[in-house]
Amino acid sequence: MRDSDSILSQAEAVLHGNDRGLYTIPAHGLYPHQWLWDSCFIALGWRHLAIERAKIEILSLLRGQWKNGMVPHMVFTSGSAYKRDRNIWRSWVSPFAPEDVTTSGITQPPMLAEAIVQLGEKMDLLDRRGWYRQVFPALLAFHEWLSAERDPHGEGLTLQIHPWETGLDNTPPWMAELHEHLLPWWIRALQKTGTEKLTGMFRRDTRFVPKAQRFSNVDALALYDTQRRLRRKAYDINRILDHSLFAIEDLTFNSILVRANENFLQIAKSIRADVPPELLKRVELTRASLEDLWDPFTEQYYSRDFTTHRLLKTPSIATLMPLYAGTISKERAALLVKSIENEHIFGPAYPVPSAPLNSAWFDPIRYWQGPTWFNTNWLIADGLRRYGYHDHAEALVEGSLELVRSGKFNEYYNPLSGEPLGAQNFSWTAAITRDWLRSHKEKHPDAKR
Numbered sequence: 001m002r003d004s005d006s007i008l009s010q011a012e013a014v015l016h017g018n019d020r021g022l023y024t025i026p027a028h029g030l031y032p033h034q035w036l037w038d039s040c041f042i043a044l045g046w047r048h049l050a051i052e053r054a055k056i057e058i059l060s061l062l063r064g065q066w067k068n069g070m071v072p073h074m075v076f077t078s079g080s081a082y083k084r085d086r087n088i089w090r091s092w093v094s095p096f097a098p099e100d101v102t103t104s105g106i107t108q109p110p111m112l113a114e115a116i117v118q119l120g121e122k123m124d125l126l127d128r129r130g131w132y133r134q135v136f137p138a139l140l141a142f143h144e145w146l147s148a149e150r151d152p153h154g155e156g157l158t159l160q161i162h163p164w165e166t167g168l169d170n171t172p173p174w175m176a177e178l179h180e181h182l183l184p185w186w187i188r189a190l191q192k193t194g195t196e197k198l199t200g201m202f203r204r205d206t207r208f209v210p211k212a213q214r215f216s217n218v219d220a221l222a223l224y225d226t227q228r229r230l231r232r233k234a235y236d237i238n239r240i241l242d243h244s245l246f247a248i249e250d251l252t253f254n255s256i257l258v259r260a261n262e263n264f265l266q267i268a269k270s271i272r273a274d275v276p277p278e279l280l281k282r283v284e285l286t287r288a289s290l291e292d293l294w295d296p297f298t299e300q301y302y303s304r305d306f307t308t309h310r311l312l313k314t315p316s317i318a319t320l321m322p323l324y325a326g327t328i329s330k331e332r333a334a335l336l337v338k339s340i341e342n343e344h345i346f347g348p349a350y351p352v353p354s355a356p357l358n359s360a361w362f363d364p365i366r367y368w369q370g371p372t373w374f375n376t377n378w379l380i381a382d383g384l385r386r387y388g389y390h391d392h393a394e395a396l397v398e399g400s401l402e403l404v405r406s407g408k409f410n411e412y413y414n415p416l417s418g419e420p421l422g423a424q425n426f427s428w429t430a431a432i433t434r435d436w437l438r439s440h441k442e443k444h445p446d447a448k449r
């Protein structure tokens, strides 16, 4: 067993190893660019080490902001080595893309406001207000874009157009939709003849991580096919929706949005900035509309099809995200907590699995279909505290820290055995470890952890 000081310094070494000056890559090899929600979680780690560096992490993310307000899910590293990656996206096909950097053409869960507030907590009042003023225009533009472009019917919930926008790539509810309704004929044909296996040769990800720990070849083909269709429509939401591609009101994304809105309003209030009345109304509506995702029969929340409003009743880690939103009733929160307490659902030896154990999709090593991830644990622990479940939150943090005591800061872990999986020296695992240990020390200076 290593003590917390050595874990802290090992976590710091991971962050320094992945630091590219302006931003921190998630991991060597597999993830050599900047990602939206990664940088937000990574900044939580940097804020305890060097607040200026933490600010740079967020500001460099904003270099990629589109003229219409979208903060893209990836900002690409420059240089000829990554030409192929930039070419997959070709952000320049959109008139809204920035000129100085190339980016992806979709977004990711809006963790920006949370990261901005968490950084602000490390500053004195004057610096905090200066920081908030510096980032407010970009944050406002992002929230206005989310509301205008991603909630075209004014329903309060935003729609997502690619599984990558949820941050949970091959998560069961999206994959179930894909397999049942949206798999293109040519991928079905490859699948039928077993020839999809050949495409494995062209996959870059499985050069770094064993195949069984990533998404399947069929899923990989479908993810890239969907991405290419979005590119062909120049990432123009009207053209995309006209062709009824994937459009899902994702539970994780919208739960995070509810909380992001609260943080956004807090920032605006603290600097006495005006929030357009239309946006204020939408914030209220979003909070209320999250309840439309509740299913009284199975007593849990789900994502929803944007067009038909059908609930996609496949449970996943998203099921617990309304705890982080913080606006659901105590009674509903209690039902969610029960499923975390249940060792056959979300409570195995190393919680919280990205798919419940009693799901047909559950696979303890396959990416977002079973393994335990640090960022979703950070969100759930935070939500548990908001509902007064302090002991549950502590147990979850302790259980997660147990996973890194071996000194391995992996991308994800087997929830049954604790085995480290995915990419090694993964930035947000290290950053969140630092955040948990440091925040705990600040609150309990004499504690052993």
Ligand code: 9WN
Residues within 6 Å of the ligand: 026, 031, 035, 037, 038, 073, 164, 167, 168, 169
């Ligand atoms: C696609 C960077 C990102 C995370 C996502 C995770 C994975 C990318 C991928 O890696 O997604 O965006 O290549 O699979 O699912 O949450 O932000 O760490």
